[in-house]
Structure formats: structure tokens, C-alpha cells
Amino acid sequence: MINKSKISSANYFRCLKFFKALLFIVFLLNSRLLKAQEDTDLFLVESKKNLFGFTIFPETAKKISKGEGYDNQPSFINKSQLVFTSKDPAGNFDVILYNLDTDKYTNMTRTQGLDEFSPKLTSCGQYISTVRVEKDSSQRIWLYPINFGEPELLYDDIEPVGYYGWHGETAALFLVGSPNRLVYPYSREEIFEIAENPGRCISQRPGTNEVVYVDKNSNIISNGREAYELKAFDVKSRQTKTKGITLAGEEDFVWIDKHNLLMARENTIYLKNISKGTDWEEIASLTIPDYHNISRIALSPDNKNLVITMEPSK
16 A cells, blocks of 8 residues: 555645745646647557567557547556546546557546646556646646545645656655756655756666666767766665666656666667666667657556557648
């Protein structure tokens, strides 16, 4: 179970209240950015991991989006189901559950006047967590039971949350501000600041105590494009180490295992072994008529399926 007693009404951000009027502008801008998303669609692509490496089969790509508009932020909750954020015809952003085996869709949320983004499965397997944009523009983490019970608020005094990544029962949080910050709530009284100016992708490195994120303070030019450092924060030692450089021009990544991760640029997917310190290696290129630019990738726990987000060609 998620231990919500660690973070209830906290003393943290007490000083934030003195600046609430100033930060209210930031809240509004951020929630408008969340809602003003570009049209995107989701595609399912078969893949395979074995002793010889990781293989993607571009010829198997099929569109799984059914609506028109924004379908994005996919995340697998098991080998045959994933959740994603979708915009309905009325302009509401809800979380949809998709079953790969049955090709069926189920609304995890249907909240008029509220919007849910970045759905993920919690470590206990009982909730889908989201960033919920509330009617007053607050942005906090909410937990939606997979049995469709009543949602529960987590980290009630920590906001505005833009993005997050789970490490066990604790979520590392991207807090919107000037500057944006990445924090880790060890307890109700101790909210540890990991970094300023992080990227939006935050993910536990499998089988380790590390939370990996993109450090956007670094200014690295690779092949004429801006790249960033991949940083790993060890939640036990509280030390941060550099694990390599992102694919130039991009900041979203997904793990295959504790050594290898994937990133994408335009229509091409790349792999990097951070343990060996290898360069980014092109492993697949997808040509899908009327679509371009892979912006996000999700990988099933058995490594047999990828879901990618792509934009319609203009």
C-alpha cells in the first residue's frame, strides 16, 4: 500500500504561501500548457529482447488511438494493459485503460471540469496515479483505485506538480516554478531538493536505488543539437552521479533493463547502454504514412510491445 501518512498536511512550502499571488500566474500558465497539447496518436509496435540484444519490428506498427485529438503519455501497467491520457470531444483530459488482448478501452476517469495527466501504476499495484489539474488550477498527485473506487489525494501540500516518477512507494516530483525543481519527499517534514531545472522524464533505474532524470542545466552541443546530462540520484546515499548524455535534441527515455534505455528522434528509435558508456545506436526507423516525430515511448514489462506517440504530419 502507498503510505500516505508520510505526507499529509505538511509544514513544507509554508513560505510558498507568502508568494502565492506571484506563483498563481505560474500555475495558470502551466495548466494552460498542459491543456494546449498538440494532436497525437498512439501506435503499438512489437519488440523482443534476447541474449543478442533488443529488436523492434517496425512492420508490425498499428494505430491504437480511436479518438481524434490528443492521445498521449502511455504507460504499461502489465504486459497486456496500458493507460494513457486522452482528450474527449468536450475538451476534458481523462485516463483511458487499453487492453491489448481484447482491443477494448475503458475510462479510468471521467471527471467533468478536471483533467488527469501522466498516468502510472503505483508500486502496490492498487492505484493509477495521475497529475490532476483541478478547477482552481492546483496540480497535485491523485490516486485512482484500479477497482474504480473513489480517488485519493497524495502529497496534499506539495504542488504545483508538473511531472513525477515513482521509486517504490515514493514519487520524485517535478515542481513547476522559477526555476522548476525536482524533489523527493522522504517524510512529511523532509522534502529533499534533488535538482533545479530538470527535464520532464523521471524514472527509477530498474533494480537500483536510483532515480534518473535529465539535467537541463547542462549545455552540450552534439551534431548541432542541444543535449543534456542524464543524472542518477541515489535515494539511499542522497548522492547524484552522471550516467551519460541524452540523445541530442530529446529528453524522454524509457528503460529496457538496468543497463539499457531507449530514446527517439523524429521517426527513429535509439538504444544506449549506460553501464558501458556506449554512444546512441540506431535500432529502428518507423515509416507510418501521415505521421512523424516519435515523442514518447512506453515498453511492456515482458519487452514484447512498445507503444509510441506520434504527431500527424501537417
